[in-house]
Each structure stands twice: as C-alpha cells, then as structure tokens.
Amino acid sequence: MTDPFELHEGESPLIVSFPHVGTELGEFVEGMTAAAPVLADTDWHLPRLYDFTAEMGATRLIARYSRYVIDLNRDPSGASLYPGQNVTELCPTSTFAEEPLYLPGRAPDAAEVERRVNLIWKPYHETLKAQIARVVARHGHALLWDAHSIRSRVPRFFEGRLPDFNLGTNLGATCGHERERRVAAAAEAAEGYSAVLNGRFKGGYITRRYGHAASPVESFQLELAQCTYMDESQPFAYDPALAAKVQPVIRRLIEAFVAS
Template sequence: MEPFRFQPGPAPLLISMPHVGTHLPDALARRMTDAARSVPDTDWHVDRLYDFAASLGANLLMATHSRYVIDLNRPPDGTVLYPGASNTELCPTTSFDDEPLWRPGEAPGADEAKQRVETYWRPYHARLAQMLAEIRSRFGTALLFDAHSIRSEVSRFFAGRLPDINLGTADGKSAPSELAARLIEAAGEADGYSSVLNGRFKGGYITRHYGKPAEGVAAVQLELSQITYMDEDPPFGFREDRAKGIRPHLRRILETMLDWGREAKGLKW
C-alpha cells in the first residue's frame, strides 16, 4: 500500500492529513498489543469531515498508514516537539493513555525507526514539499493547512476538556499575523464552539518546518476536538448529526485562508 493518497485541486491551498491513516502492515500488527491494533489515537474520519474541501479547489494529501507505524508530524530525527511536556515519539511506543503499543521485546529500535522513515515518512514529505513548491511556483504563495483531531479529554497532554477549535501557527512563526488574526476571528464566530490560537497545540513538525512566510509559505494547524463530530469511544463512529454543525465553520476557516490569499497576495485561480 502506498503511504499516502493525493487528490489534486486548482487552488493554492494544500490540506495535509498526516494522522488519518489506519493501516497496519501485518508484520507490525503481529507485534502489537490487542488494544494497539484498534489504532485508537487515529485522527478518525478527518477526510470524511472535510468532504467539502474539493469544492474549494484544495489539494489533499492523506496518510494511509497509522501513526503507530510512524508519526508523519514528527521530525525524522525524533527531536521532541514540546520540551517539558509529555510527547509521543516518531515511532510511538505508548498510546495517548500511556499504555504500551508493543508486546514485550517488540518495540521498534533505532535501526527499524530509520527504515520506517525511509519507507513511509520520506515519501509523504517528498510529495508535500513537491506540492508546496509547485503551488508557490504557480501562484507566488502557498497555503498549507494541517488538519488534525484528538479526543476532547486526554489527561496525558492537557488538563480538563480541550477547546473545540485549536489553531496553531507555531507562536506566529509559520503564518503572517494578519492571517492568524482572521482565522481565530472566524473560529470565534462559530456559535457553540470554543476556540484558541496557539494554545496546547501550536503546530507540529509539518506546520513548523514548512511554514515560512518570508519564503511564501503560510502554514496553519487545526487540532479539532473529536467530540464535535464523532463518538470518542470505540468503535469511534462518525456522527453526521454532529458533523453538520461543525462543518460550516471548518469551511469558513478554509475560505478565510483563501480570501486572505486573494486579498493580501492577489492570488487568482
């Protein structure tokens, strides 16, 4: 199986979904715990939730393999993203509930991690970088939106309930301040949903690495609370009754990003 799915679009917007994949190669699945094989920490149904993105002209890059195989939103050398906080690794060994993912003696070592980087991580990032370069070459500017979701309560990473809409721009380094201001304003207009900019989730490796406003790439991460569109307990069912409430606001956030491109950068497509 290829490490990603790609759907092209005419707009200068690339939506990355690095944690939507659920596939586990058989050789790895046999080494994992029973609980891990159900891949509970997936960004469940994010591709389905953003089913409107194609109508905006967005390019879509979606991982096929589980983050338990390799985390595409971590640096390839395993550098910690949030020093001083609890972090999961490039090749995760524990779940969000801090439970082991691998049977005793089966956790991946350094050599295996390097192999997974070459097999899964590099192809995804090569395509991501290629698309950003093509978009920037065509339009002069590229817009990158990294789409994520997570359970509304995960005590390992944050206390209490997470805000519903968590926008991140690496504390202002990955996107212009005007764009960030417009996006959090759009999120704040979503009645019934809470929002924050650069809170617990400021953006992972993808946002931080590729977001270079001075070089024509604006990158934003959205970590969405899963309670807004799905059942957070197994079997992690999609809830259309909830999704229809949050979808218009997600669409407005992406439209705001595109509007900024048109107005601030004169982009046309």
C-alpha cells in the same frame, strides 16, 4: 506494501495535509499488542469532514498508515516539539492512554525506525514538498492547512476538556499576522464552540517545517476536538448531525485562511 498515502492534486493555492488519519498497520502489526489494532488515537474521519475542500480546488495528501507505525508529524531526528511536556515518539511505543503498543522486547530499534522513515515518512514529506513547489510555481504562493483531531479529554497531554478549535501557528511564526487574525476571529465567532490560538497545540512538525510568515508558504494547524463531529468512544463512529454543524465552521476558517 500499501502506498503510504493518497494524493489528490488540486488547482488552487490550498493544500490540506492529513498525517494522522491512516488506519493501516500492515506488516508492522507483528509484535504489537492488542491495543494497536483498536487505533484509538487516529484522527478519525477527517477526509470525510473536509470533503468540501475538493470543491475549493485543494490538493489533499492523506496518510494511509497509522501513526502507531510512524508519526508523520514528528521531527525525524526525534527532537521534541514541546520540550518538557509529555509527548509520543516518532515511532510511538504507547497509546495516548499509556497502554504499551508492543510486546516486551518487540519495540522498533533504531534500524527499524530508520526503515520506517525511508518507507513511509520520507515519501509523504517528499510528496508534500513537491506539491508545495508545484503550487508556488503556479500561484506564487501556497497555503498549507494541517488537519488534526483529538479526543476532548486526554489527561496525558492536558488537563480538563480541550477547546473545540485549537489553532496553531507556532506563535505567529508560520503565518502572516493578518491571515492568522482572520482565522482566529472566524473561530471565536463560531456560536456554540470554544477556540484558542496557540494554546496547548501550537502546530506540529509539518506546520513548523513548511510554513513561514512573510514567505511564499504559510501554514496553519487545526487540532479539532473530536466530540464536535463523532463519538469519541469505540467504535469511534462519525456523527452526521454533529458534523453537519461543525463542517461549515471549518469551511469558514479555511476561507479566512485563503482569502487575499
């Protein structure tokens, strides 16, 4: 089995988590439908888009397995982060377009879900916790940025077109007010882009679990509309021209986040 993540340790207080960029299905593809290998709901190309964070001395944790195998940004108990809204499971059984991911009778049962938690989910989170502890020990604090992207139109989850920058702090619970204000202001000032703070996406499990306002660890989630840097239809190609425009904006957001 492939290692469940790629880790690059940095020396700054910044940690960037990429829980949904994985494209491997591995042994878990057995029993899946033809929709699974398309990997349509991947957070495509984010490590490339965020390559500047290496220059910033960030620690980067990059998932290798697809969210279709297990979702690293979900509560392992299965509890919903958005009660009353349509969401996918810890081990998803359908795509965002509500196509089945498994052949009849082949969806993972409770024992298989637990196995995937132990093989993939726990190692990712144990490593993230260890890196947070390392950074706090070195700097006295850690700043966790959870990097995500999504197609700009996904009727299952929201109506119409999503704003370009969807910032989440769980209504201010995961990040201090001044830091939150700086990031939101940088997003709102980005010419040609739209932004919202704590809109449809308020921060997933990782943001909520590890970040707390007025604590040594603060966190922020960015759910980026994919139309800002790539082709949203197959083959989901990276668009260098679009990316070159949005990348400096993302950098300004992160610089606002890490500023003292």
